[in-house]
Amino acid sequence: MTVLSGPSGVGKSTVVAHLRQAHPEVWLSVSATTRKPRPGERHGVQYFFVENEEFDKLIANGELLEWAEFAGNRYGTPRRAVLDRLEAGEPVLLEIDLQGARLVRESMPEAQLVFLAPPSWDELVRRLTGRGTEPPEVIERRLAAAKVELAAESEFDTTLVNTSVEDVSAELLALMRVV
Numbered sequence: 001m002t003v004l005s006g007p008s009g010v011g012k013s014t015v016v017a018h019l020r021q022a023h024p025e026v027w028l029s030v031s032a033t034t035r036k037p038r039p040g041e042r043h044g045v046q047y048f049f050v051e052n053e054e055f056d057k058l059i060a061n062g063e064l065l066e067w068a069e070f071a072g073n074r075y076g077t078p079r080r081a082v083l084d085r086l087e088a089g090e091p092v093l094l095e096i097d098l099q100g101a102r103l104v105r106e107s108m109p110e111a112q113l114v115f116l117a118p119p120s121w122d123e124l125v126r127r128l129t130g131r132g133t134e135p136p137e138v139i140e141r142r143l144a145a146a147k148v149e150l151a152a153e154s155e156f157d158t159t160l161v162n163t164s165v166e167d168v169s170a171e172l173l174a175l176m177r178v179v
């Protein structure tokens, strides 16, 4: 199992979408979140969008492999689906934040932790702002979280710098031994 983390706006979703277009056999976990959908996001595709009460239930029933609060919303990985795919021997990819990556490392030490880094701080700010999905105060919050995440890079097994989506997808596939 491979965990991909990195600051908001670095390009995680873009890289994963590119990788899965060429290799749909890579299974990506769909997380539950209390965040509201962005335009174009669909329930069950990018996320399972749930209310706070539903998220409380998922935690209480032990249905999440890990969960974390990120920039004011909660996000969690449904446990059953991940375990089923691992049992079936499929390549499993989680795209989660630093706190989640740390929790996975504790509960599944065999997981491979990959950090996606921006070419520079200015480029990260450009990407996050340029995406145009969040208002300025949310961007500020995510950039504050990004500073913490960038400082934790050394906790990961591997760092990939997202200069080129094509290159980084190929590198990630190689790390996952999908060719």
Ligand SMILES: Nc1nc2c(ncn2[C@@H]2O[C@H](COP(=O)(O)OP(=O)(O)O)[C@@H](O)[C@H]2O)c(=O)[nH]1
Pocket (backbone or CB within 6 Å): 005, 006, 007, 008, 009, 012, 013, 031, 032, 035, 066, 067, 068, 070, 075, 076, 077, 078, 095, 096, 097, 098, 099, 100, 101
């Ligand atoms: N711990 C944890 N983090 C998650 C999960 N799903 C998504 N995240 C992370 O939550 C953060 C915010 O995600 P999102 O609101 O979709 O923003 P984006 O990643 O900037 O597009 C990102 O770092 C995601 O990787 C999850 O199930 N668990």
Ligand SMILES: Nc1ncnc2c1ncn2[C@@H]1O[C@H](COP(=O)(O)OP(=O)(O)O)[C@@H](O)[C@H]1O
Pocket (backbone or CB within 6 Å): 006, 007, 008, 009, 010, 011, 012, 013, 014, 015, 127, 128, 130, 131, 162, 163, 164, 165
């Ligand atoms: N290698 C890259 N070069 C230039 N822009 C990129 C690259 N990777 C992603 N982007 C752009 O950066 C923005 C943030 O990417 P996204 O995949 O949403 O990030 P994340 O999922 O890490 O929050 C998007 O507008 C995306 O098109």
